[in-house]
Amino acid sequence: SQELEQSPQSLIVQEGKNLTINCTSSKTLYGLYWYKQKYGEGLIFLMMLQKGGEEKSHEKITAKLDEKKQQSSLHITASQPSHAGIYLCGAGLSGEGGSEKLVFGKGTKLTVNP
Amino acid sequence: KAGVTQTPRYLIKTRGQQVTLSCSPISGHRSVSWYQQTPGQGLQFLFEYFSETQRNKGNFPGRFSGRQFSNSRSEMNVSTLELGDSALYLCASSWVAGHEKLFFGSGTQLSVL
Numbered sequence: 495s496q497e498l499e500q501s502p503q504s505l506i507v508q509e510g511k512n513l514t515i516n517c518t519s520s521k522t523l524y525g526l527y528w529y530k531q532k533y534g535e536g537l538i539f540l541m542m543l544q545k546g547g548e549e550k551s552h553e554k555i556t557a558k559l560d561e562k563k564q565q566s567s568l569h570i571t572a573s574q575p576s577h578a579g580i581y582l583c584g585a586g587l588s589g590e591g592g593s594e595k596l597v598f599g600k601g602t603k604l605t606v607n608p
Numbered sequence: 609k610a611g612v613t614q615t616p617r618y619l620i621k622t623r624g625q626q627v628t629l630s631c632s633p634i635s636g637h638r639s640v641s642w643y644q645q646t647p648g649q650g651l652q653f654l655f656e657y658f659s660e661t662q663r664n665k666g667n668f669p670g671r672f673s674g675r676q677f678s679n680s681r682s683e684m685n686v687s688t689l690e691l692g693d694s695a696l697y698l699c700a701s702s703w704v705a706g707h708e709k710l711f712f713g714s715g716t717q718l719s720v721l
Contacts, residue, residue, distance in 0.1 A: 527709070536612070536698055536712030537651075582651060595664045596641070596710065600650035 497521065498583055500599035508607055512571050515602045517583030519564040526566045527584040528557050531601070537582060540568075570604075578606045610635065612713035614699050620719045626687040629716045633680050633701030639663075640682040641710065642674060645696040654697075657682055658705035686718075694720045 499518045507513050517526065525544045529537040541550045546561030554571045570577055580601040587597050613632040621627050633640050642654040653666040657676035674684040680701075686693055696717050700710035 529710075529712075534696065534715070534717065536714045537700075537710070539709050539711070542709060595653050595656065595666065597653060598643075598651040 497587060497597050498585055498599035500581075500583060500602050502602060503600070504603040504605070506605045506607065507573050509574060510572055512569065513573055513604070514570075515568040515581050515604075517566045517568070517599050519585055521564070521587060523559065523561055523564050523566070523585055525586055526559055527596070528566075528568055529582045529584060529598075531580040531582060533580070540581075573604075573606045575606045575608055578604055580604070612699060612701050612711050614697075614713035614716050616716060617714065618717050618719075620721060621689050622721050623689055623691060625689050626685065627689060627718065628683055628685045629697055629699075629718075631682045631684075631699030631701075631713060633682070633699075634711055637701035637703055637711070638680050639702045639705045640676055640680065641700045641702075642682070642684050643698045643700065644668075645698060645715070646694075651698070654684065656705065663705050689720045691720050694718060 497520050501516050527542050528540040530540055531537045541557045543557055543559035549558045556569045559566045580603050582598045582601045584596050584598040615630045639658045641656040643651050644654055645651045654668055655665040655674050656663045660676045671687045676682045696715045698712055698715045700712045702710050
């Protein structure tokens with residue numbers, strides 16, 4: 495099963511509308527990352543959340559981390575066509591020998607119609 | 609400052625062949641991670657190298673291997689290609705190992721026919 499579940503899988507909104515993307519973990523979250531990807535391209539780092547209750551904002555994008563719920567949300571205010579893309583959450587999970595690996599959700603595809 | 613460079617950008621191979629993908633990290637970055645991305649499985653961790661040592665690996669068969677050179681450049685190799693290996697292969701670099709802010713390349717789109 496997927497260690498990080500994102501919802502919704504896809505989202506179509508009208509320009510100017512607000513939207514929220516959720517990321518839920520099957521394990522305790524000690525930190526969470528949000529990335530954005532243009533189709534067929536690499537990922538671009540958006541934000542990193544490390545503490546329960548932490549909230550960060552960059553321009554019109556706000557991300558929150560709820561450790562108790564093992565969940566994070568990404569909120570976009572007054573969406574613009576430039577916000578379109580695939581949003582992925584990632585989290586560090588224990589790997590072999592006590593080391594950590596970064597795993598990702600399957601992503602949420604956002605379309606913003608002008 | 610140059611970003612993460614992956615070559616080639618596109619690759620077409622046939623089943624049974626092998627392929628080598630290259631990744632040049634951002635100057636000064638010593639950690640390189642590889643990911644496979646497919647529509648069905650999403651982004652899956654392959655392995656991570658730090659200072660020429662494999663630090664962690666995902667759940668992929670032994671056909672998938674990698675290495676890192678002293679200049680931090682990394683290569684990954686897939687032997688005996690299967691149709692299911694068709695994917696976007698992404699490389700990411702960071703200053704330190706572990707889950708840190710990653711800088712991704714544009715990827716190599718591999719198609720296996």
